[in-house]
Amino acid sequence: MIIGIPKETKTHEYRVSMTPVGVDELVRRKHQVLVETGAGAGSGFSDEQYAAVGASIANTPREVFAKADMIVKVKEPLAAERALMRSGQVMFTYFHFAADRELTEGVLKTGSIAIAYETIVDGHGRLPLLTPMSEVAGKMSIQEGAKYLERPMMGRGILLGGVPGVEPAQVLVIGGGVVGTNAAKVAAGLGANVVIMDVNLDRLRYLDDVMPANVHTVYSERLALQKYLRMADLVVGAVLIPGARCPVLVTRDMLSTMQHGAVIIDVGVDQGGCCETIRPTTHDQPTYIVDNVVHYGVANMPGAVGRTSTYALTNATLPYALKLADLGYQAACRADAGLAMGINVERGRVTNNAVADAFGMEFTPSSVAR
Numbered sequence: 001m002i003i004g005i006p007k008e009t010k011t012h013e014y015r016v017s018m019t020p021v022g023v024d025e026l027v028r029r030k031h032q033v034l035v036e037t038g039a040g041a042g043s044g045f046s047d048e049q050y051a052a053v054g055a056s057i058a059n060t061p062r063e064v065f066a067k068a069d070m071i072v073k074v075k076e077p078l079a080a081e082r083a084l085m086r087s088g089q090v091m092f093t094y095f096h097f098a099a100d101r102e103l104t105e106g107v108l109k110t111g112s113i114a115i116a117y118e119t120i121v122d123g124h125g126r127l128p129l130l131t132p133m134s135e136v137a138g139k140m141s142i143q144e145g146a147k148y149l150e151r152p153m154m155g156r157g158i159l160l161g162g163v164p165g166v167e168p169a170q171v172l173v174i175g176g177g178v179v180g181t182n183a184a185k186v187a188a189g190l191g192a193n194v195v196i197m198d199v200n201l202d203r204l205r206y207l208d209d210v211m212p213a214n215v216h217t218v219y220s221e222r223l224a225l226q227k228y229l230r231m232a233d234l235v236v237g238a239v240l241i242p243g244a245r246c247p248v249l250v251t252r253d254m255l256s257t258m259q260h261g262a263v264i265i266d267v268g269v270d271q272g273g274c275c276e277t278i279r280p281t282t283h284d285q286p287t288y289i290v291d292n293v294v295h296y297g298v299a300n301m302p303g304a305v306g307r308t309s310t311y312a313l314t315n316a317t318l319p320y321a322l323k324l325a326d327l328g329y330q331a332a333c334r335a336d337a338g339l340a341m342g343i344n345v346e347r348g349r350v351t352n353n354a355v356a357d358a359f360g361m362e363f364t365p366s367s368v369a370r
Contacts, residue, residue, distance in 0.1 A: 001325045002032045004068025006061045007039040010075045012283035014042025014306025015313065017072040017093065020049045022318045027054035031325050036064050043310040065089075070329075072321055074313065075300055076103055087111030087347065090329050092321060094118055094133075097344055098245045098358040099272040107345050113329055114345040117317065119243040119352060121338040127242060129320070131178050132312035134267075136302040138182025138238065141265040142171070142190065144301070145234040148263045148287060148294050155294055156261035158233050161191025168192045172228045174220065174249060174274060175238030176203045179267045183236045188215045195228050225249060230257045237266035239274040243344070244354035250275040252291075260292040270299040333368040340368050 003026055005018050016039050023033045033055045037047050047057050058064045065071065065084035073093035077085060082103075085091065088111065095116040097104045107114050117129035142160070149169065151157035162168030171187040173180045176198030184196045188211065196211070197220035198204055204217040211217075218224055229235065229250065235258075239246045246268040255277060266273040269280050277290045281297040283304055288295050302309035320339055323332040333340035344352040349364040356363035 001069045001328075002034060002067055003321070003325055004058075004064040004071045005033065005035040005039050005055075006064045006071065006073060006081070007036045008042075008074050008303075009061075009078055009081065010300055010303065013075055013300050013303040015074045015303050015310045016040045016043045016045065016306075017074050017314070017317070018321070019043075019310065019314050020045060020053050020055075022314055022321065023050055023055045024053035025318065025322060026325055029322070029326060032056065034058050034064050034067055036061055042306040044307050070324060072317075075303075076100070077107070079106065082106045082110060085110040085112045089113070090115060090324065092117070092317075092324060092342075094270075095344055096270045097352070097355040098243060099270060101359050104345070104350070104355060104359060104361075108348050108350070111348050112345070113343065113347065115324070115329065115339075115342040116243070116344045116352075117342065119344060120320065120342040121242075123338065129313075129316050130240075130242075132316050133302045133309065134178035134240075135182050136305065136309050136312060137267045138179040138236075139186050140301050140305070141179070141183045141236045141238075141267055142186040142234075144286070144296055144298075145171075145236065145263050145265045146190070148265075148296060149234060149261075151261075153287070153294070154261065154289060155263055156233055156259060160187065160234070169233040170231050171195070171234045171236070172232040173197065173236045173238055174225070175240065175268075176200065176207050176217070177238060177240055179240070180236065180238035181207065183238060183267075184211060184215050187234075187236075188212045192234075195232075197225065197228070220249075226254060226257065229254055230259075233259065233262055235262065235264045235275075237264065237268055237274040237278070239268050240271065241354070243352055245272040245358050246274045248272075248274060248276045250277075252276050255291040255293050258291075258293050261294065263294040263296065265296045267301065269297040273297065330368055333366070340366065343368065
């Protein structure tokens with residue numbers, strides 16, 4: 001098989017979908033790997049490092065897309081990339097279709113096979129390819145939130161951990177999954193007072209057991225959310241429904257009750273976000289203000305720490321990429337039901353229920369499920 005590794009084109013996206021180690025594994029299995037020049041530069045990998053393990057270096061994305069049987073990426077294909085995709089070609093990347101009709105319709109028109117990292121599950125029902133980036137994003141949410149609480153950034157002018165004699169910031173984390181857990185850990189480690197909310201009582205019991213004393217667990221319901229939003233200096237949206245759009249929990253009306261200069265970091269913005277007023281932003285212009293509340297909606301947060309994120313991501317994705325290359329996507333997915341759940345779009349059909357429901361489209365089981 002010919003595997004293509006294009007350079008990411010999203011604004012300030014420094015990750016790359018495969019390290020030289022991954023290329024070496026594919027080449028040793030007799031596959032061909034085509035890497036676009038400069039693809040690894042943001043993560044510290046040179047063209048020479050890829051060439052040394054057997055990759056061919058392509059000068060343009062057009063060459064990569066034209067020759068490859070499977071494209072491995074990090075982020076969803078933008079319009080210019082979708083124009084290069086072709087029928088029957090496999091694309092293996094993050095898609096987050098349910099929050100983006102234009103992307104969904106665009107990929108459907110290509111006739112390609114879209115295998116989404118975020119809906120693949122392992123034998124324990126976990127999301128192995130979403131977890132590493134959720135860990136990064138959760139930790140980064142506090143790092144970014146602390147910065148945007150500063151007054152020059154239009155925040156409240158509060159130091160997250162406070163100092164002796166001055167109370168620390170109040171941090172509200174909505175969602176107790178991987179993102180929320182990592183956010184709470186970092187915020188607590190910096191000395192903030194943290195409330196983490198979830199609807200899963202078993203998860204709250206676990207968090208209550210493992211978190212430090214300055215983290216408090218609260219069952220998530222509307223009145224409790226309203227109460228803690230009024231108190232919060234920093235809010236982290238960490239809500240996820242795999243493959244589906246995030247439910248809106250923080251409404252526009254609730255913003256008016258929040259403190260002026262409070263900050264919302266909605267990590268789920270690439271799935272629509274849990275805050276009604278959130279919209280995707282970029283690392284160039286990460287924030288905007290609605291009702292005196294600072295909104296941070298960068299949809300590729302881990303891209304800013306490309307080297308860490310690339311290693312974390314590819315450690316998880318490489319075994320699946322090898323299966324797809326060795327067996328072809330149909331045989332690989334028939335052999336691994338969890339991998340088959342990653343097929344969101346196949347040859348012009350929506351094959352993921354949550355995506356179909358999001359846009360009122362027809363759902364068709366994938367070819368491997370028939």
